[in-house]
Amino acid sequence: MSAPAPVLLIDGRSGTGKxxxxxxxxxxxxxxxxxxxxxxxxxxxxxxxxxRLLVEWILTPFADRRPGEWWRWDWERSERAERHTVVADRPLIVEGCGSSSSASRVLADTVLWLDAPVDQRTDRLVGRDDGVDWLAAWTLQEDTFIERECPDRDADLVVEATGSAAAVGARVLSVLERDDRWRPWLRA
Incomplete structure (x- = not known):
C-alpha cells in the first residue's frame, strides 16, 4: 500500500495571508x-x-483513506449549501483560523502557524469587500481558540508573514521540499 497523501494545516489570525x-x-x-x-x-x-466540523467531516475520513464530505456555508443565506467531496488520494491543504486544534493536529502531517503584525493584518482586513463590522467579535473567538488550543505554540512551523507573499510561500516550500511526505507531490 502506498503512503497516505499528506495534510497541511495553515492556521493564523485573520489577515495573515493564509x-x-x-x-x-x-x-x-x-x-x-x-x-x-x-x-x-x-x-x-x-x-x-x-x-469541530473539519475534524468530523474531512480529517477523520481522510486519515482512514476515505473521502470526506462537507457542506459549504452560504454567508448570504446563513445556511448550508452544496456538498463537496475531499478525495483521500492527493494532498490536502486546510487554511483558516481554527484549522489547528488538538483534535486536528494528530490527523495532520504538517501544521503551520502564520503570524503577522497587527497593523499589517488590520490593513489587509480593511481592504476586504465585507468590511470589518465582524472583526471585534471574531477576534474574541480567535483569542479564546488560541488560548485553549495553542495552535501558535504547537505548530511544526511558525512563519512570519512579513515581506511579499511570494517570499512567504518560498520559505514554506523550502521546508516541504525537505520532508519525505511532501517531496513526491512537489512539482519539479
Whole structure:
C-alpha cells in the first residue's frame, strides 16, 4: 500500500495571508485539494463549530483513506449549501483560523502557524469587500481558540508573514521540499 497523501494545516489570525499561502503551496504541488475554513464556519460566531466540523467531516475520513464530505456555508443565506467531496488520494491543504486544534493536529502531517503584525493584518482586513463590522467579535473567538488550543505554540512551523507573499510561500516550500511526505507531490 502506498503512503497516505499528506495534510497541511495553515492556521493564523485573520489577515495573515493564509488563503494566499494555501494557493501558493497548492500551485507547487502536482495535485492537491484546498479547503477554506471560511466555508465550514456556520456564520460569524462559528469558529469552534467550524474547527469541530473539519475534524468530523474531512480529517477523520481522510486519515482512514476515505473521502470526506462537507457542506459549504452560504454567508448570504446563513445556511448550508452544496456538498463537496475531499478525495483521500492527493494532498490536502486546510487554511483558516481554527484549522489547528488538538483534535486536528494528530490527523495532520504538517501544521503551520502564520503570524503577522497587527497593523499589517488590520490593513489587509480593511481592504476586504465585507468590511470589518465582524472583526471585534471574531477576534474574541480567535483569542479564546488560541488560548485553549495553542495552535501558535504547537505548530511544526511558525512563519512570519512579513515581506511579499511570494517570499512567504518560498520559505514554506523550502521546508516541504525537505520532508519525505511532501517531496513526491512537489512539482519539479
Amino acid at each position: 488563503t494566499t499561502l494555501a494557493s501558493s503551496v497548492a500551485a507547487s504541488l502536482t495535485a492537491s485539494t484546498v479547503v477554506h475554513m471560511d466555508d465550514l464556519y456556520p456564520g460569524w460566531d462559528g469558529l469552534d463549530d467550524g474547527s
